[in-house]
Amino acid sequence: MDLNRRDMLVLSGAVAATTLFAPTIQAHAAAPFKQPELPYGEDGLAPVISARTVGLHYGKHHAGYFKKLNTLVEKTPYADLSLEEVVVRAKKEGNAPIFNNAAQAWNHNFYWQQFKGGSAAAKGAFATAAESSFGGLDGLKKKIVAESDNVFGTGWVWLVKDGGKLAVVGMQDAGDPLAEGKKAVLGIDVWEHAYYLDYENRRGEHVAAVLDKLVNWQFVSEQFEA
Template identity: 35%
Template sequence: MDKREFLKIAGIAGAAAMVSPKGLFAQSAATPGILDQKAPFTLPELPYAYGALEPSIDKMTMEIHHDKHHAAYVKNLNDALPGTAYASLSLEQIMAKVTEKDKAIRNNGGGHYNHSLFWTILGKGGGKPSAKLAKAIEKAFGSMEQFQTKFNDAAKTQFGSGWAWLIVKKDESLAVAATPNQDNPLMTQIVKETGTPILGLDVWEHAYYLKYQNKRPDYISAFWNVINWAEVEKRYEAALK
C-alpha cells in the first residue's frame, strides 16, 4: 500500500465522523473522568499540537489518526448504542460488560477508549518513570531494560492490528499484555489478561505507516522517546486506589 492509497483509505474511514460535527471537541482526554462519560461520546482534544511529537511521530499521522480514525470510532459508537443495553452506561461500564457478539460496540467503544488513553500518555521529551513506578517495574520485570524488551516484544509480535499494554492487575502487580484490533484489558468478558491499562501502544498500521512504512520495530523504538511518564504515573496511582 503506497502513501496515496493510505491517505485515501484514511479519508474514507474518517469521513463519516465529520457528518455531525457537534461535540467532536469537548472534554480533554487528560481529564480523569473520561471513563465516567456517557453517550453521546465526544472526541477529546489532543493535549498538544499535531507536530509536537516530531520526529518520533509525524504531524500528518497525528492529524489523520486523531481527526479521522478516532473521530470515526466515536461517531460509530454513538450510532451503535441506541436501543441496546449499553445505551445508558459509562464508557468504563461498557468496556467491562461488552461481549464478543456486540461487534460494533466492542470495536468502536474500544477504539474510543484506547485512543483517548493513547493521546494522554504521549508527550515531548521522553524522560523516566518516577521512583515509585520504577520500583514497581523492577519488581515485576527485573529492570527497566527487561520491561522495555518484554513490552517491545509484545508490540512486535502482535499479529496484524492491535495494542501492547502495561497494566495493573487486581493484586496491584504490573504485567505486559497485548490485544488484537481495538480490544483492551478492561474487557473482562473478552480478553484473558485483564487489568487497568496505564500505558498503551497502538500498533495498527495507520499509527505509523506514513513515516515508518512496514518498519514497525522502528516505530516501537521511537515510542520510548515520547512517553509522558507523569501521566503514566497518575494512571498507576489511580489504579492502585
Template identity: 40%
Template sequence: MIKLPPLPYAYEALEPTVSATTMRTHHDKHHAKYVDVTNQLAAEKGLEGRSLEEIIAEAESRGERKLFNNAAQSWNHAFFWTCMTPDRRDPSGELLRLAQEAFGGLDELRARFVQVGADHFASGWVWLALDGGRLAVVDTHDGGTLAHQAQTPLLVCDVWEHAYYLDYKQDRKTFLERWFDTVANWQFAETQLAAAQGGGEAWRFERAA
C-alpha cells in the same frame, strides 16, 4: 453520547517520532470514526447516556461485537493520546521499583515491551499494566482493551498499521523503540499506578457535556 476528545498537545508536538500528518489522520479520521459508530450503535441498542466503560462491558456481555470493537477502540485511542507527551521524563519511585522487580530494570522492560509489540501478529495494542500488584506487558488483538479488566493499564502503544505506517512503513519495531524512548508518558503511568494502589482515581473516558 460520547465525544471525540481533543488531543492533549498540538498535532506536531510529538515530531519527529510521530508526524503531524499521522496524528491528523489517526485522530481526526480513525478515532473520530470509531466514536461516531459507537454513538450510532449505542443509540440503536438502548445504551445512550451510558459511560463508555459501561457501553464496552455491556456490548461484550451481549455479544455485540461491532459495538464492542468500536467502543473499545474509542476508549483505547483516547487512552493512547494520554500515554504520549512531548515532555517525556524517565519513570521514578514506585514504578521504577516495580520495573526492577518484574523485569530487572527499565532497559529490560523496554526490551520486553518492544518485543511483544513487534511480535504481535496483525492489528492490536501493547500495554504496560499492573496485574495483581506486579507489572506485566500484555497485548490485545484488534479492539481488545483493558478498559474493563482487573488489570490496570499504565501505558499503551497502538500497533495497528495506521499508527505508524506513514512514518515507518512496515518497521513497527523502530516505531516502538522510538515511542518508548521519546514520547512515552511516564508521569501519567505513575498516576495510574498510584490510583491502582489506592491513591486516587484511575483514568476514565470523559462523557460528553
C-alpha cells in the same frame, strides 16, 4: 442485562478507571460520546510521529470510532452507560460492533494522553515494580518491543497492573484491559495507521522510538499508583 459477581468486579474496575483521566480526560456519562481534544498540536509528537500521521490517526480513525459508536448505541440501553461501562458490557454480551468501536474510542483516549508533557522519568512504586518485574525501565521497554512483534496484524500492546504487579500483554484488534478487569498504565497502538506513514513496516523501530522519546513515564507512574 443482569450481571454476575465477576462482571460487577470488572465494571467496578472500569468505573475506577474513569478517575484516571480527571480532569484532563473526562468520562462521558452517556451518549452521544465526545472525542476529547488532543492535549497538544498535531505536530506535537514530531519527528517520532509526524503531524500527518497524527492528523489521520486522531482526525480520521479515532474520530471515526466515536462517530460509529454513537450511531450504534442510539436508542439502545448502551446509550445510558459511560464509555467504560459500554466497553465492559458489550464484551460480556458479545456485541462485537459496539465493543470494537467503544474499546477503540477508549484506547485512543488513553493513548494520546500518555504523551502529554513529553518524555519524563519513571518514579516511585512504578519504578520499583519495573525493576522487580523487568530489571528496570530498559528491560521493560525491550519486553514491550518484543511483544509488539508478537501481535499478528492489528492490535495493541498494553502494560497493565494486575494484582499489584506489572505485566506486558499483547491484544488483537480492539483489545482493551478494561474488559479483562485489568488496569492499563501504558498502551501502544500497533495498528498500521499508527506508524506506517513514518516507519513503513518497521513496527519495532516505531515502538522503540515512542517508548524512548514520547512516553511520559511520570504519567505512567501516576496510573500505576492511582
